[in-house]
Each structure stands twice: as C-alpha cells, then as structure tokens.
Amino acid sequence: MAGSVLAEIEARGHEQVVFFNYPEVGLRAIVAIHNTVLGPSLGGCRMRLYPSEESAIEDVMRLSEGMTYKSALAGLPLGGGKACIIADPKMTTGREALFKKFGECINSVSGRYITAEDMGTSVADMMYVKQTSKFVAGTDPRRGGAGDPSPWTAKGVFVAMQAAAERVFQTGRSLKGKRVSVQGIGNVGMHLLEHLAQDGAILTVCDPNAGALKEAASKYGAQVVATDAIYDVPSDIFAPCAIGQTINEHTLPRLTCKVIAGAANNQLSDSSVYSSITQRGILYCPDFVINSGGVICVCAEVTGQSDNTHWIKSKIEGIYDTTARVLDESARRGKFTEAVAVELAKEIIQAAKADKK
Numbered sequence: 001m002a003g004s005v006l007a008e009i010e011a012r013g014h015e016q017v018v019f020f021n022y023p024e025v026g027l028r029a030i031v032a033i034h035n036t037v038l039g040p041s042l043g044g045c046r047m048r049l050y051p052s053e054e055s056a057i058e059d060v061m062r063l064s065e066g067m068t069y070k071s072a073l074a075g076l077p078l079g080g081g082k083a084c085i086i087a088d089p090k091m092t093t094g095r096e097a098l099f100k101k102f103g104e105c106i107n108s109v110s111g112r113y114i115t116a117e118d119m120g121t122s123v124a125d126m127m128y129v130k131q132t133s134k135f136v137a138g139t140d141p142r143r144g145g146a147g148d149p150s151p152w153t154a155k156g157v158f159v160a161m162q163a164a165a166e167r168v169f170q171t172g173r174s175l176k177g178k179r180v181s182v183q184g185i186g187n188v189g190m191h192l193l194e195h196l197a198q199d200g201a202i203l204t205v206c207d208p209n210a211g212a213l214k215e216a217a218s219k220y221g222a223q224v225v226a227t228d229a230i231y232d233v234p235s236d237i238f239a240p241c242a243i244g245q246t247i248n249e250h251t252l253p254r255l256t257c258k259v260i261a262g263a264a265n266n267q268l269s270d271s272s273v274y275s276s277i278t279q280r281g282i283l284y285c286p287d288f289v290i291n292s293g294g295v296i297c298v299c300a301e302v303t304g305q306s307d308n309t310h311w312i313k314s315k316i317e318g319i320y321d322t323t324a325r326v327l328d329e330s331a332r333r334g335k336f337t338e339a340v341a342v343e344l345a346k347e348i349i350q351a352a353k354a355d356k357k
Contacts, residue, residue: 043113043116099128103128127143153188156290157290185212189212197219241264284337293316
C-alpha cells in the first residue's frame with residue numbers, strides 16, 4: 001500500500017498527505033495538501049464510511065487536486081486541499097470529541113491546510129473544530145463565520161448552466177422550458193432547484209431522502225423518479241449533485257442530455273469517458289469550474305470578508321464568465337473541456353510561481 005500511495009502522490013503532484021489515527025475518539029482521518037503556490041490549501045472535510053481505505057485515499061486526493069484548480073480559476077488566494085474522516089456521518093455519541101481532536105490534527109500541519117464543512121459534516125462540526133484550531137472556515141455567521149456555503153455553490157452552478165445553455169441551445173441565458181434532471185437534492189441540490197424553478201425549468205429529481213423528494217415536488221413541482229431511473233429521463237441538462245463518478249461507461253449510454261452541469265465533485269469516472277461524452281454530443285461543464293461558489297464563500301471568511309456580500313455575489317457571477325471562457329477555449333483548442341480547465345488553472349499557478357522567483 002505504501003508504494004502505491006507514494007506513486008499516486010507523485011503522479012498527482014501532491015505536496016503532502018497525512019494520516020491520523022486516534023481510536024480513543026474514533027478518529028481515522030486523511031488530510032491531502034495538493035498545492036500551496038497561491039496560498040494555504042483549503043477544502044472541506046468529508047465524513048463518510050468508505051468501502052475501503054484505498055477508496056478513501058483516492059477520494060481525498062482527487063478532491064484536493066480539484067480544489068487547487070477550483071481556487072485558481074476562481075481567482076482566489078488559496079491552494080488546494082481536502083480532508084476525509086472515515087466514520088459514520090450520522091454518528092452522534094462522541095461527535096464533539098472527534099472533531100475537537102480533528103482540530104488538533106489540523107494544527108500539526110501548521111496552517112498549510114484550512115478545513116470547512118463538506119459531505120457528512122456541518123457548521124456545528126466546524127464550531128467543534130474551532131475550539132481547538134484556528135484553521136477552519138464555514139463557521140457560524142453569528143460568530144463572524146461565513147456559514148453554510150451551499151446556497152452560494154448552487155447559485156454558481158446555476159449561472160454556469162446558463163453559460164452552457166447559451167452556447168448549446170442558442171436561446172440566451174434563460175432556462176425556461178429546459179428539462180433539467182437533478183441527481184441528488186441535499187443542501188446544494190435543493191437550492192439549485194429553487195433557482196431553476198424561478199427560471200422556468202422543467203424539473204426531475206431523485207434522492208434516497210423521501211422528505212427531500214416531497215419538498216422538491218411540493219415547492220418546485222419536480223417530478224420524482226427512482227435513483228437509478230434518473231439516467232433514463234429525457235432531459236436537456238443533467239445535473240449530478242450527489243456522490244462522484246456517476247458519469248461512467250455504464251451510465252453515459254443512458255443519457256439523452258446535451259449538457260452535463262452539476263454541483264458534485266469528481267463527476268466523471270476518469271478521463272477515459274472524455275471521448276464518449278464528445279461522441280454523444282454532450283457539453284460537459286467541469287465540476288471544479290462551476291461548483292466554486294462554496295469555496296468563494298469560505299474564502300470570504302478566511303480573508304475577513306464574511307459580511308461583504310457584494311464581493312461574494314460578484315465572484316459568484318464571475319463563474320458565468322469563467323465557464324464561458326473554458327467552453328470557448330475548449331472549442332478553440334480542440335480539447336475536452338475538463339482538460340482545458342486544468343490547463344488554464346495550471347497556467348495561473350505557473351505564472352504565480354514565476355512571479356515569486
């Protein structure tokens with residue numbers, strides 16, 4: 001295992017990957033720091049029962065790399081990092097002690113990584129972390145924090161959808177009458193539904209949470225389908241907003257959409273699906289380009305601008321322009337959108353590195 005992990009670190013260009021094990025509080029965690037050229041690495045802490053340690057390592061490393069590119073393209077003074085805690089996200093007993101210990105773990109990397117909430121964690125969890133570490137964001141807005149970044153993430157995804165729709169459907173930024181299938185309606189997905197409904201989109205949703213499905217149907221008129229059936233729903237836009245890697249060789253042939261644009265991280269299984277997506281005439285909006293609203297919100301807290309909603313809104317609206325640039329550069333360079341987005345982010349990082357010399 002050690003050899004394969006080190007090889008993966010080298011291949012992805014990570015600066016540091018740290019493992020923590022404190023069984024007395026049930027903490028098994030990994031912190032991955034991908035790049036700190038633009039600033040300290042920042043990325044949420046995911047809490048999940050992974051099928052294997054290998055899958056946890058792969059997840060945190062892919063996510064941290066994506067955070068590097070996300071912050072670079074969003075024009076933020078941050079690098080890319082991520083953490084995962086291998087535990088049941090529904091645990092209640094001992095949760096405070098676990099996150100306090102996690103805060104101590106973060107301190108050991110000396111400010112090179114700043115954490116925040118992510119899948120399976122919450123603002124309350126980050127407040128526990130804050131009791132033992134200053135390297136945390138996304139905390140309670142009543143105490144100077146930025147709070148839940150989900151609404152901002154959803155808004156960014158929405159304006160990115162508009163940029164894609166403008167190019168594919170030739171009908172301007174409006175999504176009125178467009179059929180949008182949303183896979184996963186957690187915090188981000190539900191906020192996204194609100195924007196889409198207000199713009200007149202026709203909605204189909206899936207989620208294992210029956211309460212969320214009921215809310216989506218009653219508030220936004222969404223059609224509800226089974227989780228696996230979402231791939232077969234005729235749609236113009238498919239929006240993955242749940243777990244990653246749902247776009248793969250098995251699901252792609254079932255999609256009828258012209259655009260894939262969602263809030264989930266690591267939506268594609270890997271680069272092997274690039275050609276299939278292109279051949280099917282689907283425009284893919286890279287996830288780390290369009291779901292940067294959350295890190296923008298958290299960055300405001302890190303830089304002491306939590307109450308500067310004008311700055312946050314301006315940055316979120318900028319996701320439209322960034323998405324448009326990536327899509328247009330993809331066409332100009334003749335390369336897949338995700339590959340171009342990575343190239344553009346690396347160009348930003350290389351320029352910053354050259355300036356420091």
